[in-house]
Amino acid sequence: MNSPSAALTIGGVTKRFGGLVAVNNISFTLPANKVLGLIGPNGSGKTTMINLISGALKPSAGAIHLHGDSISDRSASEIATLGLSRTFQIVRMLPGLTVLENVQAGGVFGHRRMWGTELREHSRALLQKVGLQGVDDTVVSALTYIDQKRVELARALVADPKVLLLDEWLAGLNPTELKTGIALIEQLRTEGRTIMIVEHVMDAIRSLCDTCVVMNSGAKIAEGTPREVLSDAEVIRAYLGDIDA
Amino acid sequence: MSNADTHGDTKPTAFAQAMLDLRESAVLSGTEKRNLAICAIVAALWALLPLFSTGYILSLGISITIFAGLATSWTLFSGPTNYISLATAAFFGIGMYTVAGGVNLLPYPVLILIAAVAGALFAALIGLATLRISGVYFVIFSLGLAELVRQVVSWGQHVMGTSSGLYVLVDRSDSVFFWQLLVFTLVVFLVSWWIGRSRLGFALRIIGNDEVVAVHCGINTARAKVTLFIISSTFAAIAGALVAPRWSYVEPTLAFSPFLSFQVVIMSLLGGVHRLWGPLVGVIPFTIMWEFISAKFPSQTTLLLGVAFLLIVYFIPHGFVGLIEDFSRRRSGIWAALRSKWQAKGGGHE
Amino acid sequence: MDIIIIGLLLGGTYALMAMGLQLQYGVARIMNLANGEMLVAGAFGTFWFYSATKFSPLISLAVIVPLAFAANWAIYRVLITPLVRRAKSQGQLEVDSILATFGLSFIFVGGLLALFGGDYLSYSYLARPIFILGQPYGLNRVTAFIGALALCAGLYIWLHKTRAGLALRAVAVSPSAAGLVSINVPRASALAFALGGAVTAAGGSLLSIFLTFDASLGVVFTLKALVIVIMGGVSDIRGAIVAAFILGLAETIVASLVDPGLTLAAAYVLFIVILLIKPEGLFGRRSS
The missing domain is CATH 1.20.5 (Single alpha-helices involved in coiled-coils or other helix-helix interfaces)
Known part of the structure; x- marks a missing residue:
């Protein structure tokens, strides 16, 4: 089950909120150096899944392993130190800190612990990499939405995570920004990062993902390459409803 | 283990990590050296106060020094986190009572140490119970804490049959007393400064901005908050222990007066809680003004303090x-x- | 047995006081640290009314409740609204309102000290025994209990049977969603805050029939009301009522078996137990 190349292994994970089963017995594997897309209609349990992996929520049943370490019973901060970073569906900035400090925040107690000059230089380099220059000392509220998303991505990358979770990182961008965004993730992919993305933008799924997992009403309904799953009859039905309805 | 080549798999022990952190924050930048020098000069000049004046001015100087220490240590925790503690008086009173209760049994310096330990333990208990959950509960908890400890102390005295008032007679001249407090306040400043530029201080600022982000950045938020709360409260307890001899007569209603908590909060806010020197900027004018007001309108102090508080919250929210x-x-x-x-x-x- | 009955009688009045705070915190989202001072003001008002007119303290409610309503409406409009406007986030509003109402509580205490002095105030009304199950209890306690129960019931019915009550409950669930269905949220919040203050003052009035008050007691009552609200769950009136009875009982047990000076300790012990075991309140559901 835990093959050496598996970065993230989800084994039979279930999450119940009272009587509601938000995630129902889901299993899949994210191989190292690959990009996995988690897709599905609204309310299908994708964000709950991200929250379960990152430790914001605890699964009701099942196990999650990060490079062989069980993380399903660990706190979110421990999971982060073990090498899992995430962004948020609605961007979360630290409004009282500068842009550079926002990025540095990810590296103080993160997977790769840094401080002082090392952290500063590394954070600057990452800001450049995500395409933000000359705004190090600006307050984050002065940034545009996509720039805030860039900051959040840099913050997630600064601790050099083994697995990166992007929760609808491309949502809310205009077509030009979207192209830039996809190119940015593409660049991370060619560097060999292990990434799991939750996304509604199908262009991104097609061009970025090695494999796809499709969820509907908390259950996994398909898994495979983007081409396979997007032509799957059940997936089409989940998104569009029954043809004859 | 063969996977030692990847990052972070060979984690140093907690102690070694702490030592590493200590070393990396021992390097001072040019500005920091300059600021430290300025700070040392100001402190040295301030230390000369007893040589030039005694009586009224010196006692005002004593008030300013003690409140500077208390307000700075309050800000150490409540400034970056926005967790408003209304419980300074509880810890101050604990320090004071430790000294008052033991002054005939143990030497004074030992009592100060005991006071610090008692304050730290009490803060740890409260921190562990309240700081793991949202901030409002902590504020509420701190609101009645001084009153709670006062009730328990009064009850304890009642059960043991001791009188409620205690005399603390330690032979100290005003000047020695002043220097003692100055050393205390300087220690508070140095510790706050050092924490402010450390990982821990940065972690606390992240927590104050967004606790969810902090957690996902790998910060053990509960531990960071409890640690800082303990440090801040310990200082308040030490302050109480240091002030006890000056009051010479200690009783529960005086030692645990909520007024003190209130003054510390108001002075810190007046100065500003996001800079190390902020509280100091609030303490000096407020103490002088307060001296004037309480002399002029002794029966209206509570009302006026409330008015001053509202004025600050509404008109100078950032101090x-x-x-x-x-x-x-x-x-x-x-x-x-x-x-x-x-x-x-x-x-x-x- | 008599401990239980005295505890229940006390709990009834506490329930009223906690409902006042719940309206302010649950609906208007203002953590009012001056709540206890409003209660003391109500108690002092009744004391003054009774000493001056010798009419029943229950009649004083007819004066005190509208006055407290008006005063709290004004406080919300003048002091709280600017904070709501300038707050960038819920957290910021929380910090600001805590600070502002904390300052306000000192103004109240100062005002009460200036008007009534720092002495303990009490008066004697219906200080006769009434026999329940063969045991004598103060008729004043029973009167206050019945008065509180009547007000609680009235408030409960108002909240559940009228349009205005429904609007308030809607704001309690979600201010933004309530705004979308054309509920005037600022108005509903002001109403809830004012009503909460009036209910709290009424609680003070009733408590003053059998308790002794002084100007500095407010903070203790604020804390008790907060503990009840946290224990019962912020948005659940039934929870608050049950919690009020639990606190009333716990206090009476501590007061009669250990020491009457330790009632606050009883509240704190309950507080800690709740924080450690069920921070979402007795009837609250753990949220995600």
């Missing part, structure tokens, strides 16, 4: 520091505007 920084920003803004206007004009002539 004097906020005002000063706004002003300097606006001034540099005006300069920049003038300069660009000037250049534009110059460009037009060409």
Whole structure:
């Protein structure tokens, strides 16, 4: 089950909120150096899944392993130190800190612990990499939405995570920004990062993902390459409803 | 283990990590050296106060020094986290009572140490119970804490049959007393400064901004908050232990007066809680003004303190520091505007 | 047995006081640290009314409740609204309102000290025994209990049977969603805050029939009301009522078996137990 190349292994994970089963017995594997897309209609349990992996929520049943370490019973901060970073569906900035400090925040107690000059230089380099220059000392509220998303991505990358979770990182961008965004993730992919993305933008799924997992009403309904799953009859039905309805 | 080549799999022990952190924060930048030097000069000048004056001015100096220490240590925790503690008096009173209760049994320095330990333990208990959950519960908990400890102390005295008032007679001249407090306040400053530039201080600022982000950045938020709360409260307990001999008569209603908690909060807010020197800027004018008000209107102090508090919350929400920084920003803004206007004009002539 | 009955009688009045705070915190989202001072003001008002007119303290409610309503409406409009406007986030509003109402509590205490002095105030009304199950209890306690129960019931019915009550409950669930269905949220919040203050003052009035008050007691009552609200769950009136009875009982047990000076300790012990075991309140569901 835990093959050496598996970065993230989800084994039979279930999450119940009272009587509601938000995630129902889901299993899949994210191989190292690959990009996995988690897709599905609204309310299908994708964000709950991200929250379960990152430790914001605890699964009701099942196990999650990060490079062989069980993380399903660990706190979110421990999971982060073990090498899992995430962004948020609605961007979360630290409004009282500068842009550079926002990025540095990810590296103080993160997977790769840094401080002082090392952290500063590394954070600057990452800001450049995500395409933000000359705004190090600006307050984050002065940034545009996509720039805030860039900051959040840099913050997630600064601790050099083994697995990166992007929760609808491309949502809310205009077509030009979207192209830039996809190119940015593409660049991370060619560097060999292990990434799991939750996304509604199908262009991104097609061009970025090695494999796809499709969820509907908390259950996994398909898994495979983007081409396979997007032509799957059940997936089409989940998104569009029954043809004859 | 064969996977030692990847990052983070060979984690140093907690102690070794702490030592590493200590070493990396021991390097001072030029500005920091300069600021430390300025700080040392100001402290040295302030230390000369007893040589020039005694009586009224010296006692005012003592008040300023003690409140500077208390307000700075309050800000150490409540400033970056926005967790408003209304319980300074509880810890101050614990320190004071430790000294009052043991002054005939143990030497004074030992009592100060015991007071610090008692304050730390009490803070740890409260921190562990309340700081793991949201901030409001902590504020509520701290609101009645001084009153709770007062009730328990009174009850304890009642059960043991001791009288409620205790005398603390330690032979100290006002000058020695002043220097003692000055050393205390300097220690508070240095510790706050050092924490402020450490990982822990940065972690606390992240927590104050967004606790969810902090957790996902790998910060053990509960541990960071409890640690800082313990440090801050320990200082309050030590302050109580140091002040006890000056009061010479200690009783529960005096030692646990909620007034003290209130004054510490108001002074810190007046100065500004996001800079190390902020509380100090609030403490000096407020103490002097308060001395005047309580002499002039002794029966209206509570009312006036409340009014002063509201004025600060509504009109200077970021304290004097906020005002000063706004002003300097606006001034540099005006300069920049003038300069660009000037250049534009110059460009037009060409 | 008599401990239980005295505890229940006390709990009834506590329930009223906690409902006042719940309206302010649950609906208007203002953590009012001056709540206890409003209660003391109500108690002092009744004391003054009774000493001056010798009419029943229950009649004083007819004066005190409208006055407290008006005063709290004004406080919300003048002091709280600017904070709501300038707050960038819920957290910021929380910090600001805590600070503002904390300052306000000192103004109240100062005002009460200036008007009534720092002495303990009490008066004697219906200080006769009434026999329940063969045991004598103060008729004043029973009167206050019945009065509190009547007000609680009235408030409960008002909240559940009228349009205005429905609007308030809607704001309690979600201010933004309530705004979308054309509920005037600022108005509903002001109403809830004012009503909460009036209910709290009424609680003070009733408590003053059998308790002794002084100007500095407010903070203790604020804390008790907060503990009840946290224990019962912020948005659940039934929870608050049950919690009020639990606190009333716990206090009476501590007061009669250990020491009457330790009632606050009883509240704190309950507080800690709740924080450690069920921070979402007795009837609250753990949220995600």
